[in-house]
Amino acid sequence: MGTSDQEWRDEQHRVDEVTTKVTRRIEKLQREVGTVRGDVVDLRKEFWDEVRVNFSSSDDLGETSTSLRQQSQVLSERERSHLQSSESLKKMKLLVRSPYFGRIDFEEDGSNNNETIYLGIASLLDDDDEEFLVYDWRAPVSSLYYDGAPGPTSYDTPMGEINGEMKLKRQFVIRNAQIDVMFDTGVTIGDELLQQVLSHSADNQMKSIVATIQKEQNAVIRNDKSRMLVVQGSAGSGKTSAALQRVAYLLYKYRAILKADQVLLFSPNPLFNSYVSSVLPELGEENMQQTTFQAYLDFRLAKEFELEDIFTQMETMLQTDEGHSLEVKRASINFKSSPAYIEVITRYKGYLESRGMMFRPIQFQGRMIISSDTMKEKFYSFEPSVELANRIELMREWMLKELSVFAKKEREAAWVDNQIDLLSADEYQKAYTHVRRKQHKKKDTFDDYEKERDLLARMIVNEWLKPVRKWIKRKRFVDAKGLYRELFLNNELLQVVSGQSSLPVFWDEISEITVADLKKGKLSYEDATPYLYLQELVKGFQTNSAIRYVFIDEVQDYAPFQLEYLKRLFPRARMTALGDLNQGIYAHASVLDSMESLQQLYGPQQTEVISLIRSYRSTYEIVDFTRSMMPGGERIVPFNRQGDKPIVVIETDRDQLHQKIIEDIKALNDQGYEHTAIICKTLMESEQVYEALKDHLTLKKVTKTTPSFVKGTLVIPSYLAKGVEFDAVIIYNASNELYARESERKLFYTVCTRAMHLLHMYSLGEPSHFITDVGSEKYVLIN
Numbered sequence: 001m002g003t004s005d006q007e008w009r010d011e012q013h014r015v016d017e018v019t020t021k022v023t024r025r026i027e028k029l030q031r032e033v034g035t036v037r038g039d040v041v042d043l044r045k046e047f048w049d050e051v052r053v054n055f056s057s058s059d060d061l062g063e064t065s066t067s068l069r070q071q072s073q074v075l076s077e078r079e080r081s082h083l084q085s086s087e088s089l090k091k092m093k094l095l096v097r098s099p100y101f102g103r104i105d106f107e108e109d110g111s112n113n114n115e116t117i118y119l120g121i122a123s124l125l126d127d128d129d130e131e132f133l134v135y136d137w138r139a140p141v142s143s144l145y146y147d148g149a150p151g152p153t154s155y156d157t158p159m160g161e162i163n164g165e166m167k168l169k170r171q172f173v174i175r176n177a178q179i180d181v182m183f184d185t186g187v188t189i190g191d192e193l194l195q196q197v198l199s200h201s202a203d204n205q206m207k208s209i210v211a212t213i214q215k216e217q218n219a220v221i222r223n224d225k226s227r228m229l230v231v232q233g234s235a236g237s238g239k240t241s242a243a244l245q246r247v248a249y250l251l252y253k254y255r256a257i258l259k260a261d262q263v264l265l266f267s268p269n270p271l272f273n274s275y276v277s278s279v280l281p282e283l284g285e286e287n288m289q290q291t292t293f294q295a296y297l298d299f300r301l302a303k304e305f306e307l308e309d310i311f312t313q314m315e316t317m318l319q320t321d322e323g324h325s326l327e328v329k330r331a332s333i334n335f336k337s338s339p340a341y342i343e344v345i346t347r348y349k350g351y352l353e354s355r356g357m358m359f360r361p362i363q364f365q366g367r368m369i370i371s372s373d374t375m376k377e378k379f380y381s382f383e384p385s386v387e388l389a390n391r392i393e394l395m396r397e398w399m400l401k402e403l404s405v406f407a408k409k410e411r412e413a414a415w416v417d418n419q420i421d422l423l424s425a426d427e428y429q430k431a432y433t434h435v436r437r438k439q440h441k442k443k444d445t446f447d448d449y450e451k452e453r454d455l456l457a458r459m460i461v462n463e464w465l466k467p468v469r470k471w472i473k474r475k476r477f478v479d480a481k482g483l484y485r486e487l488f489l490n491n492e493l494l495q496v497v498s499g500q501s502s503l504p505v506f507w508d509e510i511s512e513i514t515v516a517d518l519k520k521g522k523l524s525y526e527d528a529t530p531y532l533y534l535q536e537l538v539k540g541f542q543t544n545s546a547i548r549y550v551f552i553d554e555v556q557d558y559a560p561f562q563l564e565y566l567k568r569l570f571p572r573a574r575m576t577a578l579g580d581l582n583q584g585i586y587a588h589a590s591v592l593d594s595m596e597s598l599q600q601l602y603g604p605q606q607t608e609v610i611s612l613i614r615s616y617r618s619t620y621e622i623v624d625f626t627r628s629m630m631p632g633g634e635r636i637v638p639f640n641r642q643g644d645k646p647i648v649v650i651e652t653d654r655d656q657l658h659q660k661i662i663e664d665i666k667a668l669n670d671q672g673y674e675h676t677a678i679i680c681k682t683l684m685e686s687e688q689v690y691e692a693l694k695d696h697l698t699l700k701k702v703t704k705t706t707p708s709f710v711k712g713t714l715v716i717p718s719y720l721a722k723g724v725e726f727d728a729v730i731i732y733n734a735s736n737e738l739y740a741r742e743s744e745r746k747l748f749y750t751v752c753t754r755a756m757h758l759l760h761m762y763s764l765g766e767p768s769h770f771i772t773d774v775g776s777e778k779y780v781l782i783n
């Protein structure tokens with residue numbers, strides 16, 4: 001809908017006015033921040049000058065402490081004020097170039113007052129703090145802009161629903177205080193603006209989308225009722241974008257009680273962490289915490305085991321030769337990632353309540369302090385109704401007492417005398433000081449020889465037993481490894497706890513490999529979470545209650561076990577899980593067959609599922625091609641942005657193939673496509689390609705340890721391209737030799753959907769049937 005010249009002039013006039021106010025506000029805040037910073041520095045420097053310190057009498061002591069308190073109050077007040085001013089300044093700086101992006105005119109029922117509401121990244125009040133010149137995009141009234149169309153409408157507020165009529169919905173693009181684009185619009189945030197935004201070049205960092213949030217995305221962002229929010233959305237439908245705006249929304253709505261470090265995002269890989277890290281700061285918010293599930297496993301298990309990571313597992317599974325060992329590995333992954341295996345572990349815990357617990361004996365200098373059998377006997381002497389983990393707690397207390405008894409006896413041992421004799425003068429002095437401190441500074445500690453020997457012996461024994469004590473305190477006496485191994489050594493046990501008389505496929509081989517790995521101190525990726533889960537069921541769960549919101553991106557890549565584990569790990573958190581079943585690239589992903597199964601986690605009552613079906617990232621032609629690869633793909637709705645059809649280039653000679661790719665990339669660079677990727681299937685292929693092309697092109701090699709994306713032409717293995725996007729994607733070898741197994745369809749789909757503007761697939765020999773099955777009208781074939 002067009003706007004008149006007069007309206008344009010009026011709006012520009014308002015932009016000028018607001019910008020002038022913001023500029024003035026910035027100048028004022030800069031002065032304030034400077035002054036307060038100076039005050040804080042001075043106060044810190046002069047802190048002790050202002051405090052009257054006098055410890056002579058109890059009155060003086062009281063005065064000193066009051067003076068200290070007052071001085072630290074002044075300091076913390078100034079520090080708070082500095083923080084506030086700095087935050088306001090940060091927001092004003094966001095507003096100065098583009099104060100707002102939307103306007104709605106709304107008349108509340110019965111008010112007769114047409115209120116004009118402008119929406120921006122942050123709110124702005126006029127000088128007397130009475131009128132909002134700009135409303136924060138997250139304010140309750142702003143939802144009208146994203147959800148409502150001109151006409152009768154309503155929005156929710158903490159006080160209840162407000163009804164009225166929207167008279168106007170207008171969009172702006174304001175750059176450097178000048179209106180570039182302005183138009184009035186209907187329900188959706190205009191396609192025109194989206195067209196503009198989406199046709200831009202890719203970046204190595206994700207951007208915020210506040211000006212063009214779509215209605216269904218807004219539902220994700222503002223959803224506030226469910227414990228678990230599941231977002232199923234096609235590739236490029238804005239799941240990650242919506243998740244990040246949702247974090248910003250929650251931080252705004254609950255600003256009095258929620259801090260950014262109480263929100264945790266699980267990303268698919270460390271690279272992705274850096275890719276999304278600028279969105280929240282762009283919105284004036286602090287970043288949430290970010291991690292990967294792998295990082296958590298490393299944190300918990302890497303000291304104990306040589307841990308297979310998810311990418312190594314992936315490399316194994318992507319081997320071209322489907323030999324028997326790969327079949328066994330796949331069966332192992334499938335079983336160990338299945339809900340049935342959760343049942344096995346849970347029932348195993350029940351089984352252990354009455355039998356089968358395993359302990360590691362406590363020994364000292366080759367002598368037994370407490371044997372495994374004694375521990376087991378003690379464990380089963382506790383009341384059977386006491387929870388397993390609580391019994392372990394009781395065991396810990398009992399063992400610490402036993403250790404004290406042992407320590408007392410040990411003080412008389414001959415080795416202790418030897419140690420005392422061996423103490424150097426220095427050590428003796430140290431021991432003396434130490435013992436004195438322990439004895440609360442009694443002066444007569446080393447008065448007579450007997451006492452002296454006794455105290456030194458006590459100290460030496462305690463020192464020597466310190467690691468044992470620590471070991472007990474950490475409950476290392478529970479033989480978690482033995483308990484886990486038992487499942488693979490004892491078929492009868494497995495049958496009992498699985499409730500099945502038959503054993504899983506390839507069980508003998510799976511068991512043999514698992515046991516051998518455990519013996520070597522190795523743990524495969526598929527064993528890591530079940531192992532941890534069993535250990536926690538027995539020893540008690542380590543939980544993190546500080547985290548209030550957990551976001552899991554690419555949830556289709558998690559096994560049910562891992563989700564169950566996260567639920568336990570964060571007992572006070574609400575969860576938002578975002579995923580696309582079509583992009584489940586890992587072997588264990590096949591077990592998570594529908595997003596609805598995620599409802600089991602917290603139960604349907606506490607779960608809400610939202611589907612996003614519009615795909616924004618890629619051009620119409622690319623989405624039309626990629627969606628045809630997937631069963632049910634017709635449900636994906638491409639955003640109507642036109643581009644070139646995907647290209648398939650067939651070549652029989654590898655050198656020729658390289659030559660063509662080099663020319664292609666040079667041409668793309670000339671056309672201004674700055675962020676392109678040569679996507680290879682595996683790391684090995686990626687390394688070979690990098691070596692072959694690096695002298696002809698400026699390339700950046702990406703591996704699992706690359707800390708962040710940079711702009712340019714990347715050479716990247718398929719699975720590391722998850723979640724990110726590029727102007728142009730070059731699939732290095734999309735041949736049928738490489739991509740033919742059904743299990744690789746989703747991987748191929750995922751890599752193709754990384755392209756925003758251009759998708760070029762090269763093939764050494766016959767192209768993958770994933771391409772040819774699509775229908776030749778959807779791509780251009782070059783022989």
Ligand SMILES: Nc1ncnc2c1ncn2[C@@H]1O[C@H](COP(=O)(O)OP(=O)(O)OP(=O)(O)O)[C@@H](O)[C@H]1O
Pocket residue numbers: 194197198207209212213214217233234235236237238239240241242580583616617722723724725753
């Ligand atoms: N409402 C929107 N306005 C502007 N751009 C959008 C909008 N929604 C999504 N996009 C853009 O579409 C692209 C894809 O978004 P995003 O990465 O969030 O999708 P996704 O669903 O997480 O994708 P995938 O599952 O394929 O990784 C990004 O460039 C994002 O900025």
